[in-house]
Amino acid sequence: MGSTAEAATMSTHGSLAEKKPTVVFVLGGPGSGKGTQCANIVEHFGYTHLSAGDLLRAEIKSGSENGTMIQNMIKEGKIVPSEVTIKLLEKAILGIDNDKFLIDGFPRNEENRAAFEAVTKIEPEFVLFFDCPEGEMERRLLSRNQGREDDNIETIRKRFKVFLDSSLPVIEYYAAKGKVKKIDAAKPVQEVFEAVKTIFTPKDNKVKHHFCAIL
Ligand SMILES: Nc1ncnc2c1ncn2[C@@H]1O[C@H](COP(=O)(O)OP(=O)(O)O)[C@@H](O)[C@H]1O
Numbered sequence: 001m002g003s004t005a006e007a008a009t010m011s012t013h014g015s016l017a018e019k020k021p022t023v024v025f026v027l028g029g030p031g032s033g034k035g036t037q038c039a040n041i042v043e044h045f046g047y048t049h050l051s052a053g054d055l056l057r058a059e060i061k062s063g064s065e066n067g068t069m070i071q072n073m074i075k076e077g078k079i080v081p082s083e084v085t086i087k088l089l090e091k092a093i094l095g096i097d098n099d100k101f102l103i104d105g106f107p108r109n110e111e112n113r114a115a116f117e118a119v120t121k122i123e124p125e126f127v128l129f130f131d132c133p134e135g136e137m138e139r140r141l142l143s144r145n146q147g148r149e150d151d152n153i154e155t156i157r158k159r160f161k162v163f164l165d166s167s168l169p170v171i172e173y174y175a176a177k178g179k180v181k182k183i184d185a186a187k188p189v190q191e192v193f194e195a196v197k198t199i200f201t202p203k204d205n206k207v208k209h210h211f212c213a214i215l
């Protein structure tokens with residue numbers, strides 16, 4: 001998490017439309033395990049993890065002029081205007097010397113999606129979608145213990161509604177383009193990561209492993 005906060009304060013050069021990094025969007029309901037699995041992917045596959053929520057929380061802490069507005073929206077489970085979030089993502093990506101990024105928790109609505117596309121001209125490689133029943137997500141959020149102001153039952157219910165009304169349509173948009181890789185996220189962390197690994201492992205590697213196994 002520290003790395004996203006640091007990156008957000010680093011100097012920037014050029015624009016995202018120029019840098020054109022490889023981007024994977026990591027989506028799923030609140031508590032589906034996006035952050036947990038992104039940490040695993042970073043360790044094994046050389047991506048940099050950027051959580052839109054972490055960047056927004058760092059922006060509140062930095063005392064920025066938008067801080068109070070962001071804080072109020074997060075408390076209500078609402079989606080912060082794209083302009084703010086995209087600026088933070090852009091600054092982070094341009095400040096990090098890598099060309100492969102996991103963008104976690106973004107785009108969360110149609111406005112996020114269309115604005116990112118218009119500003120950066122970047123199409124995601126694919127969209128990783130962690131599919132998890134609401135009851136399981138609720139249990140996880142209520143025991144997350146990270147001191148988050150939005151992990152209370154009242155805000156959690158609002159976040160679930162925003163997910164169904166605004167975020168699922170974005171996933172459906174990419175599904176219609178054949179870009180969604182759906183994962184059953186209700187299983188234990190390690191089992192979910194086995195499924196994630198299959199997606200990130202290059203195909204020729206899979207073939208090699210297969211031959212090694214039968215030799
Ligand atoms: N597969 C899993 N099974 C059980 N608990 C999980 C699993 N994945 C994550 N968790 C826990 O659930 C909580 C939410 O996970 P997190 O990765 O923060 O989700 P998200 O970023 O999607 O909100 C954390 O406390 C995390 O440790």
Ligand SMILES: Nc1ccn([C@@H]2O[C@H](COP(=O)(O)OP(=O)(O)O)[C@@H](O)[C@H]2O)c(=O)n1
Nearest residue numbers: 030031052053074077078079080105106108
């Ligand atoms: N693209 C985004 C991502 C998060 N957010 C805000 O940040 C909150 C927390 O997002 P998060 O991704 O850290 O939450 P989790 O899904 O990880 O639980 C959301 O409920 C929104 O209020 C946003 O406004 N726009």
Ligand SMILES: [Mg+2]
Nearest residue numbers: 034035051053
């Ligand atoms: Mg998260």
